[in-house]
Amino acid sequence: MQNSAEKYLRTEKLPHIWCPGCGNGIVLGAMVRAFEKLGCDQDNTVIVSGIGCSSRAAGYMDFNTLHTTHGRALAFATGIKLARPEITVFVIMGDGDSSSIGGNHLIHAARRNIDLTAVIFNNSIYGMTGGQYSPLTPTGSRATTAPYSTIERPFDLPDLARAAGATYVARSTSYHAAMLTKLITAGATHKGFSLIEAITACPVSFGRRNKMGDGYDMLMWQKEHAVPVEKAKDKTPEEMRGKFLIGELYKTEAPEYTDLYNQLIRKSQMISREE
Amino acid sequence: MAETAALARLMQGNEAIAEGALAAGARFFAGYPITPSTEIAEILAKKLPVLGGKFIQMEDEISSMAAVIGASLAGLKSLTATSGPGFSLKQENLGFAIMTEIPCVVVNVQRCGPSTGIPTATAQGDVMQARWGTHGDHPVIALTPASVQESYTLTVQAFNLSERFRTPVILLSEEVIGHCRERVVLPDISELKIIDRKKPPAGLARYNPYEPGADGVPPMANFCDGYRYHVTGLTHDESGGPTTDAEKAERLIKRLNNKVMDHLDEITMTESWMTEDAEIIVIAYGATSRSAKRAVKMAREVGIKAGLFRLITIWPFPVKEVTALCRQAHTIIFPELNLGQLIGEVERAARNETNVVGVNRVTGEMITPDEILNKIKSQVKVEQHAE
Numbered sequence: 001m002q003n004s005a006e007k008y009l010r011t012e013k014l015p016h017i018w019c020p021g022c023g024n025g026i027v028l029g030a031m032v033r034a035f036e037k038l039g040c041d042q043d044n045t046v047i048v049s050g051i052g053c054s055s056r057a058a059g060y061m062d063f064n065t066l067h068t069t070h071g072r073a074l075a076f077a078t079g080i081k082l083a084r085p086e087i088t089v090f091v092i093m094g095d096g097d098s099s100s101i102g103g104n105h106l107i108h109a110a111r112r113n114i115d116l117t118a119v120i121f122n123n124s125i126y127g128m129t130g131g132q133y134s135p136l137t138p139t140g141s142r143a144t145t146a147p148y149s150t151i152e153r154p155f156d157l158p159d160l161a162r163a164a165g166a167t168y169v170a171r172s173t174s175y176h177a178a179m180l181t182k183l184i185t186a187g188a189t190h191k192g193f194s195l196i197e198a199i200t201a202c203p204v205s206f207g208r209r210n211k212m213g214d215g216y217d218m219l220m221w222q223k224e225h226a227v228p229v230e231k232a233k234d235k236t237p238e239e240m241r242g243k244f245l246i247g248e249l250y251k252t253e254a255p256e257y258t259d260l261y262n263q264l265i266r267k268s269q270m271i272s273r274e275e
Numbered sequence: 276m277a278e279t280a281a282l283a284r285l286m287q288g289n290e291a292i293a294e295g296a297l298a299a300g301a302r303f304f305a306g307y308p309i310t311p312s313t314e315i316a317e318i319l320a321k322k323l324p325v326l327g328g329k330f331i332q333m334e335d336e337i338s339s340m341a342a343v344i345g346a347s348l349a350g351l352k353s354l355t356a357t358s359g360p361g362f363s364l365k366q367e368n369l370g371f372a373i374m375t376e377i378p379c380v381v382v383n384v385q386r387c388g389p390s391t392g393i394p395t396a397t398a399q400g401d402v403m404q405a406r407w408g409t410h411g412d413h414p415v416i417a418l419t420p421a422s423v424q425e426s427y428t429l430t431v432q433a434f435n436l437s438e439r440f441r442t443p444v445i446l447l448s449e450e451v452i453g454h455c456r457e458r459v460v461l462p463d464i465s466e467l468k469i470i471d472r473k474k475p476p477a478g479l480a481r482y483n484p485y486e487p488g489a490d491g492v493p494p495m496a497n498f499c500d501g502y503r504y505h506v507t508g509l510t511h512d513e514s515g516g517p518t519t520d521a522e523k524a525e526r527l528i529k530r531l532n533n534k535v536m537d538h539l540d541e542i543t544m545t546e547s548w549m550t551e552d553a554e555i556i557v558i559a560y561g562a563t564s565r566s567a568k569r570a571v572k573m574a575r576e577v578g579i580k581a582g583l584f585r586l587i588t589i590w591p592f593p594v595k596e597v598t599a600l601c602r603q604a605h606t607i608i609f610p611e612l613n614l615g616q617l618i619g620e621v622e623r624a625a626r627n628e629t630n631v632v633g634v635n636r637v638t639g640e641m642i643t644p645d646e647i648l649n650k651i652k653s654q655v656k657v658e659q660h661a662e
């Protein structure tokens with residue numbers, strides 16, 4: 001890694017806690033490169049995370065970092081952003097963290113279109129607790145709590161976020177790390193609620209149980225199953241079966257929550273002067 | 276005097292809490308509607324933006340508690356207000372605020388439980404939940420107003436204690452106080468004693484966010500005010516980083532508790548009424564203390580040496596004060612609007628040396644002065660009758 005990106009890491013906290021083959025380090029690397037591209041002011045940026053393997057990433061980043069409770073990162077982040085809108089806020093969550101226990105906060109942060117950049121480390125499983133199925137585990141996968149394989153249907157996280165009101169939605173993988181950096185950078189530049197799903201590998205708790213091989217094999221799986229949005233246009237539904245889209249999936253403009261709140265402050269002050 | 280009189284108003288308890296919060300300097304509220312606390316949110320929704328503050332109605336009580344902690348970490352004095360079911364939902368993040376030492380105020384206007392119970396009826400059923408509702412060994416500061424006036428002053432006090440000790444403070448009101456309208460005299464804000472969190476000096480080569488001062492309280496830098504640091508609910512060392520080191524874990528948990536227990540003189544608030552020569556002492560808190568006062572007065576009128584000791588701070592429990600009373604009186608009467616919760620603490624303080632008798636009710640109505648008086652009378656020793 002280039003030295004200029006390294007300044008965004010608390011190198012004294014390394015090595016990290018993640019297992020060999022885990023993709024979280026690649027996602028962390030993509031985030032750090034995005035910080036560099038953005039020229040993030042370390043003293044004016046907050047990283048909030050939930051609970052899970054992925055959420056430990058916050059502790060390795062040299063910003064004001066807040067490692068919260070399972071599922072609640074977006075709610076803490078909402079408090080920070082609303083209190084001090086001038087602060088740039090990134091939120092790191094796992095798939096279970098963001099879509100199961102924190103699903104309600106996810107849809108409401110999206111609905112408010114509050115200016116947060118959420119990066120979701122989707123390893124298709126509950127990593128920290130040892131491999132239980134999550135709302136993003138593909139149907140038919142095995143997990144410690146799905147010994148006969150899961151019968152539940154997964155969310156499509158970008159679809160969910162878009163339907164809930166997010167104004168920037170993207171997806172990439174740890175294989176497509178450069179694209180991931182680009183998307184995180186674009187999401188952070190976008191004013192409003194941005195969600196970037198990062199597909200990452202958990203060979204120990206997901207791959208092994210589902211015969212997907214090691215970390216390298218899982219990266220290759222990502223390479224083979226991800227289809228960039230531009231290329232998907234030319235593909236038939238038949239060709240897209242079992243594949244997933246990556247790239248910028250949705251982008252629109254809508255009033256941002258803290259901007260609206262500042263307008264509300266002025267309105268309330270005008271009304272109170274009149275009273 | 277004329278000036279103060281101008282500030283006398285008829286006010287609801289919940290309104291007094293909202294006013295007290297603003298006076299204390301609160302500029303952030305996050306909450307979720309629930310009877311009988313909702314007026315606090317409604318009033319602050321109106322008043323906070325006028326002052327440049329922020330109000331947000333969150334998607335539930337869990338996120339409300341989270342947002343309040345986030346806002347406080349960003350530097351705004353923050354509060355949330357709720358009742359029974361909502362107080363249950365706040366517990367996990369309340370523990371997070373205790374562990375990470377982020378000041379904030381949590382108002383619980385108690386209602387009849389368990390579960391949805393009787394939402395519009397009063398109770399004192401959450402006193403043990405306030406103490407032990409969140410998991411693990413932790414300190415709690417909880418204050419119980421007995422009037423609308425006190426709803427105001429104790430809200431200010433709750434913020435002060437919370438900033439002083441870097442810990443959430445629970446204001447345990449009750450439906451009957453929250454919805455009661457009484458005359459209050461609001462002090463001039465400039466006369467109020469307001470405490471703000473102690474900050475670290477600027478320009479430190481290294482800021483350790485959990486390195487305590489001599490009083491056990493670490494100076495607190497707000498996020499993005501110059502120092503970069505990590506905050507986690509994991510057991511952490513003084514640098515803020517997670518640790519599983521046994522010694523460091525013990526040091527943290529003991530410090531969290533001791534920073535409160537070593538300063539009881541700043542936290543414990545009680546009030547005595549006619550206790551000097553009392554042989555039967557009624558100990559009460561919150562709205563029940565008002566019935567108790569009336570009962571003591573009636574007892575005195577018939578020649579019974581009764582007195583009232585009112586707990587304003589219920590957590591930490593005023594053990595020293597209550598133990599002293601237990602030595603003095605032959606009987607302690609402890610009315611509370613539950614089946615007997617805080618009485619366990621009184622019994623502990625009495626150490627089996629004094630007769631401790633409860634008066635309880637779970638009907639959603641207040642305990643009447645007569646009920647307490649009857650209990651006082653039933654405990655009068657025969658010799659005293661003969662006098």
Ligand SMILES: Cc1ncc(C[n+]2csc(CCOP(=O)(O)OP(=O)(O)O)c2C)c(N)n1
Pocket residue numbers: 051052053054055070093094095096097098121123125126127128129134
């Ligand atoms: C309230 C609560 N429930 C459960 C847990 C236990 N827990 C810790 S991490 C986790 C799941 C993590 O999975 P995910 O969010 O997908 O993140 P990953 O570890 O895979 O990165 C769970 C269930 C917890 N810490 N808190």
